[in-house]
Amino acid sequence: MTACYQYPVSMPPHRVAIFVYDGVTLLDVAGPAEVFKEANRFGADYRIVLLSPTGADVTSSLGVRIAVDGAVSSEPAFDTLLVAGSDHYPRAHVPADLAEAARRPAAVAGRVASICTGAFVLAAAGVLDGKRATTHWQVAHELAARHPTCRVEPDAIYVRDGSTYTSAGVTAGIDLALALVEEDHGPDVARDVARALVVYMQRAGGQSQFSAPLQGPPPRSPALRRIADLVTANPRGDHSLGELAKHLNVSTRHLTRLFHDELSTTPARYVENIRFDLARAFLDQGHTATQAATLAGFPSYESMRRVFARKLSISPAAYQRRFSTARRPHPD
Incomplete structure (x- = not known):
């Protein structure tokens, strides 16, 4: 004392x-x-x-x-x-x-x-x-x-x-x-x-930093729900604006307008948000920051770190020290 x-x-x-x-x-x-x-x-x-x-x-x-x-x-x-x-x-x-x-x-x-x-x-x-x-x-x-x-x-x-x-x-x-x-x-x-x-x-x-990952409601429109499902299922895939537009068979301009009208964001920022939520979940499960960046589809740890700094004002390592489980994931 x-x-x-x-x-x-x-x-x-x-x-x-x-x-x-x-x-x-x-x-x-x-x-x-x-x-x-x-x-x-x-x-x-x-x-x-x-x-x-x-x-x-x-x-x-x-x-x-x-x-x-x-x-x-x-x-x-x-x-x-x-x-x-x-x-x-x-x-x-x-x-x-x-x-x-x-x-x-x-x-x-x-x-x-x-x-x-x-x-x-x-x-x-x-x-x-x-x-x-x-x-x-x-x-x-x-x-x-x-x-x-x-x-x-x-x-x-x-x-x-x-x-x-x-x-x-x-x-x-x-x-x-x-x-x-x-x-x-x-x-x-x-x-x-x-x-x-x-x-x-x-x-x-x-x-x-305390809010629950993946808490937002899914998009209302079927087209944007397909995008959300696609990115969540394969976050490491190529989800550039052009590739997402091809997946829906629409123009990049139309897809950009869909995101703006319904979600008030851009396709790139939406993909980043999904990857960010996934990275938090991986860190919570005990993965290293580098592993979380890879699994969540970030190009590098540094790109993930910048997103954490912008959204939470702390680093991935600091976030993990606060919230990761004591149990480590089993190796594949």
């Missing part, structure tokens, strides 16, 4: 309220709270309270009862208000009374933050109108669709827009809390907290 170093306290107590409600995700609450509690060991003075809409205890998504300190409306303004997320939202719309319960303290807090799908609560309360924000990659599109004035950044681990902060899925609440500690007390204290909790102080790359 990391030793407890005491830093001189030069700031008044910082009051942190975590807004909870029935169905709340327990890790959204515990993760950030643990960061602030740990920061107190290194000289910070965070005073953490759990508040619910009515002051009644709540039940988490795991069925664990959470004892709260009071009703959010009965407390004075907080330095930091954190709104935890829930699996209930975005599957359902945020109830008006829950949104209103969050809106009032958010209007007077020094800064407001959401963890994961807590962004849906903040957005329903109007807090994210006209602001940049993020949430879990699986539901970022839903947040953007429900709240079109909110500029959703689906790949961000967390986003700051003025005094409003939003973070990605569950454990990203720890990343956000570390960033808030660094903002309050500097990088040394935040680094000590990260080391004590055995987490990264700042993770490389964005949310895309």
